[in-house]
Amino acid sequence: MSAYEPKRIESKWQAVWAEEHTWEVANPGQPGFAPEKPKAYVLEMLPYPSGEPHVGHLKCYAVGDAIAHFRRRHGFQVIHPMGYDSFGLPAENNAIKTGEPPRVATERSIDSFRRQFRSWGISIDWSRELATHTPEYYRWTQWIFLQLLENGLAYRTQAPVQWCPKDATVLANEQVVDGRCERCGTPVVQRNLEQWFFRITDYADRLLADFDSLDSWPEHVVTMQRNWIGRSEGAEVVFRCDEVGLDFPVFTTRPDTLFGATFFVLAPEHPELERLVAGTPAEAAVREYVDRVGRESAEERGAEDREKTGVALGRSVVNPVNGERIPMYVADYVLMEYGTGAIMAVPGHDSRDYEFARAFELPLSRVIEGSDPEAARDDDGLPYPGDGPMVNSGRFDGKHNRDAYAEIVAWLEVEGRGRTAVNFRLRDWLVSRQRYWGAPIPVVYCEACGAEGEPAIVPIPADQLPVELPEVEDYAPKGRSPLAAAEDWVSTSCPRCGGPARRETDTMDTFVDSSWYFLRYLDPGNEEAPWDRAAADHWFPVDQYIGGVEHAILHLMYARFFTKALADLGHIGAVEPFANLFTQGMITRDGAKMSKSRGNVVSPGEFVERYGADTARTYICFMGPPERGGDWTDEGVEGVNRFLARLWRLGEEVEQRTDPGEWEAATAGPESRQLMAKAHWAIDKATRDFSRGFQFNTVVAAVMELVNDCYRLKDGLFESADGAAALRFATTTAASLIFPFAPHLASEVFERLRGERVWEQPWPEADPALLAADTVTLVVQVNGKLRDRIEAAAEADRDELLELARGSEKVGRHLDGKEVVKEVVVPGKLVNFVVR
Template identity: 50%
Template sequence: MERKYNPEAIEKKWQNFWDKEKLFKVELNSSKEKYYLLEMFPYPSGRIHMGHVRNYSIGDVVARFKMMQGLNVLHPMGWDAFGMPAENAAIKHGSHPAKWTMQNIDEMRRQLKRMGFSYDWDREIATCHPEYYRWEQWLFARMMDRGLVYRKKSIVNYCEPCQTVLANEQVEDGACWRCGTPVVHKDQEGWFFKITDYAAELLEWCDKLPGWPEKVLIMQRNWIGRSEGAKILFGIENSDESIEVFTTRPDTLYGATFMSLAPEHPLALRLSKGTPQETKVRDFVQKVLQQEWENRVGDQAEKEGVFTGAYCINPVTGWRMPIYVANFVLYEYGTGAVMAVPAHDQRDFEFAKKYGLRIVVVIQPEGQPLNAETMTEAYVDPGVLVNSNGFDGTENESAKKAICDKLASENKGGATINYRIRDWGISRQRYWGAPIPIIHCPKCGAVPVPDADLPVVLPVDIEFPTNGRSPLPDLDWWVNVPCPKCGEPARRETDTMDTFVESSWYFDRYACPRYDKGIIDPETNEYWLPVDQYIGGIEHAILHLLYSRFFTKVLRDLGIKKWDEPFTNLLTQGMVIKDGAKMSKSKGNVVDPEELIDRYGADTVRLFCLFAAPPERDLEWTSEGVEGSYRFIGRVWNLVAQLGNYRIPKTAAEDTDRSRQIRRLTHKTIKKVTDDIQNRFHFNTAVAAVMEMANEIGKTMQEEAQPAPAIALALHEAVRSMIILLSPFIPHVCEELWEALGEKPGMVRIPWPSYDPALLEQNQVVLVVQVNGKKRGEIVVSVDASEEEIRTTALEQENVGKFLEGKSIRKTVLVPGRILNLVVG
């Protein structure tokens, strides 16, 4: 072997070997247990970043470890290739999104291969390929057949810089999840997936995913947002229509004195039309829809509203309730209409005080009457009902069910369950996305494109505009088509699908990437799915993970899959932090992985990412940590070089105390690393254990220039075990060292080492021997040795004896299992 560790030559050599040998190519093999390991696939931005390196290094350790355990490991990679960033980048660079995306894929593939990740590249997919999105277009039609797809006009979240609609889940604190610009609201038609049909099951299964982090499940439970309450119908005065509300406080119904509508509510403008309030309402709605989210609904936001000029009727009191449009009512929650009970809701209280509206107390502490005229804030605690007709004196919790029963008996509402989650709006007014397979016919309506005509291919050979507007509506040759039903002139849908549609089922396609008879090959589906271990950032807890769960349940109900959930186990890794903040170009604290690879090698970069912190924690980037990882690899290299000085005995050698120590440490480390990878994903402590082992090997080699045969044999076992244990972490250098030891390359084919439980039993112990409190030597004794035996063994040590000459032992202090201190004078 070379005298010095040279990562550049070594890594290129072994990457070429792995490619030539197709070492990571995997096929269905029903005789072997499968293991599907997947990291979230990247958007092809053009360069990998340290977050990619960390995520994929974590996955690679697990994949290689499982291969060595003899499992049939599926470890694929592909590209989440559609989306707005490609369009924006293409505009900026005067390119075409398709060309830009393909160039980036080529570059990032090269970079990932340079990291040495164990991907089966034969299964590579890109979601922008027609062969891929053909099947989600097919699925769109099947979902439409089952009533899970519909089109409607609604108030939508709109991002002006991105020039597109956003789903509710893509609005973060009132801003676009991608560019951070505050969203505005527009009245627009679009396509929706009816994810609400699965709200109850999605919530139920949050309790059936023990392999998922609880923090992710909490986020999903909160987003789905199950609430028990009542549906109540308030008839609109002089109309056959009603306003439906959902409330968790039916016990306060007798105190409802006005109605509040969200500005986005369809009735907001319609009720005021033709009244003196029409202009005021229209101006108010327009103003609110342009407001930033926090300025509208935050705790400190001013409660504002405008009277519509219309009234509704309280179904239990008969009161005429003025209908207001209020800025704090959210159309996304409940029905977008709120019965206002100012005596018992603080927002309603402030609103009523501001606009001089009626306040009626209907709940009060028992024996402590409340006066509406002197109240300074709403009373929101438990109590008994008052001013509530036949329910006076009833505890408010008990009254909830009784009032719901009354409403149900009179066909004015009743008990119900509400979910916060709203249907998924998938229409995007951008070019670079999968075309929605619909043709709009004046006679037949919205007609799905027949299966035989799929895929509807996104036109690529076109002039791409530089203003960001989608060119699709202007492509007459593409838009103008005959209706599939009647043959009359019709128009193709020009919206494209939200890119989260592609990422909601890509993991299924990895199992059969070239299958052309359906969305999923039944045979591979049966063998490979579901994903055994999924790895990715917690920032996808709501968007991607929730949508993927929804798609899996839809495919199950279509008879295509039999699994209820897509991912059995989930690991969410932390961020990479530098200078106290997440690495990002905008913060100017980015470290280029490729520059690190050029200087230190891929193995060093991998080792640093794995050793610096547990996967679920944030990783603080430090140059010292990278240097330390590089030095450790050099130390391992030197230990293997020195091993050539220790010949393996040709005949059996009798164990010595030192050889038993080495062997015990070896097997203890094998157990530790195995447990840390398999049970906890604590790669940092696994590496730390191997580092400790390397230190002991080095110490023994220094002390044993001409070791006994048993020690030489123990050292060979220790070094070989060390290389195997490190191979999932730093595979290139371990392949090189393994070959230098005369072993066959391709380490993922080597069985993962087992440990001998008997060697882990501590039947001997190392004691430090002190003279007057200063260390003068070490002895190995039986764990059940008497104090006299320990003392005798210590006195036999040459170095200890030197410090006892001419002195008498006055006292012996024994700390069992640790220290023997001889006090002399």
């Protein structure tokens, strides 16, 4: 008998799959397309190729591949492609350090990723491979940009934006975490810059509403996106400043507290501040305050428990509900990017306004009664955020605030001083980056086509795409894109008038690249269009998407937005890209995230070299439910490796000691029947757990049990023809069920015993006749306590079971001298005597 040598069988089967293009699928209308099969689009998030793949990649693709195999063997035509998110900052930062062009380092990483993915035996359709940094791909990224631009969904404007000083580029709101750059951790600062945006806010309501169609998405991902989008219903109310003749609209979710407004606050970035204080005694102090705030990082400004600061403007506005004049302030607790950048302050019912009022000794006013004295910070029970009858509110006094809410808004509307309004936390997506390694934004600026001294933005015609990324000498960012130094490239002619024009030098956020790659896979070689509509209509949307939860907001929300926009523009049918989403948990080691500095990194390359891909994949799936994290232990790996070797040896022994063809109907003897029943139990268990939220750990456990039973029973079974047949059946079944996790070993064992290719076989079906046991273990309880277990006929009725239970000596001991007040019988399961 030969030992289990993973390297040998893994390279053998990988060669077969590569040579025969086993996992490739054709598009509708092409040769090889199977119109009779239902389709399944199984997709894992594409990797950012940097260095070598890590254990997180291995987990993602192991899980996705198991799903793809399971679907194939259920008769689906599965499209399962792979690509690389190959634009991005790490390659560029490396270039700044070493001078090596990003393209060279990136393509080296891609080679290494591709090699490893092949060595893992993942069933990928390599004919659809793509990389987002290639002109063949980003040509269409640019095309989509132009589609958005033409349809008013992309625009350029000046706005306060987040700037990362270290990476020397602007960032989208989503890429700022706790006031720091998501990528490098540097505190970001605000700058007022002209930038490109995508109008994702137009889709805010639909991004929320369409969650209804995504019922298999993990709840926490949906919650995170909901929070991020942050829809609030309320009212816009206009306060007028007579002194300068300006209207100041505010957004409030509490129009019922309007009568309690005692002051008014503007954000330091508010555009009308200058006009309000110019030439007044407050001017110097306000200017100093605004400057000070402007120098602070977002992190400092957003710090917890920060003292309220601000400056009085010496101006006032009129409260539209009661005509009261209230003083205006500037304070940094009001944010320019939310609402209108101005608020009415109701210190009696809002804790932030309360803190400011305390600090500046401003008056409080209660307009809603009823309080929870425990929660209040004040003797008057203020601030009070809850509901109750209204007071100090003119003709609304005595009304419940919830009822008054709509009446106040309706009244304001009649007066022309307000209206209902919905406000979102979500901002438009800032997509321009002052960096090199990304898709160039395909527009030029033309003086001749412009007007009033402003150059016109002229899009590059689609047939002249791609706007290729030029080679440059110096990748270092200098506050503008390194592309600005490529004078030959920047200086061009206007596609509209033919006169001199200058190219846009910013590139696109790499999240743009990954917001549509799942569509390009459907028709990756198409040179006429980003995809063929018929191919997209057939394959799209993705049926099962798999990836890390760290993309819960950014990537998943952007991709949803793109899909909706592209559907609106008539390019695809579906409005949601990912019908089902599975987020895998993170693998740790010694309870901590793997990192070079901790020295606890498991390298998949070295690991697969030593143990084989089958062990790596099966172990990852056995660690625990894949949506949860898991701690990697070397002992656990050994256990799984031992199990696979055990299956291997079983296969060898069965092959040598039994004859082919013996695997049919083998239930003559009691032991062979027992093993057949176990095999069918494993089929049933594996199938159910696979379908029930991908519980791979218990699927693997079921196959382990089957193999254990084979070992327990095999010495006796080899003696008889029916026993040998049962062993053949059980062993091939174990191979068949483990195939989604250990495809190489499974293919080898299956081929040896059956002469067939396991992936071409349908997933096994459990025989109900063998699932149903003849006898069951009857549990007998007295007062709910387990007293005995008795073998009983499966179909025994209530009276028979009771009689059987009473007959037990162990049970009788606990019934002696007691009065049985109740008998509970669950047929096929248990009897419980309640005694007194």
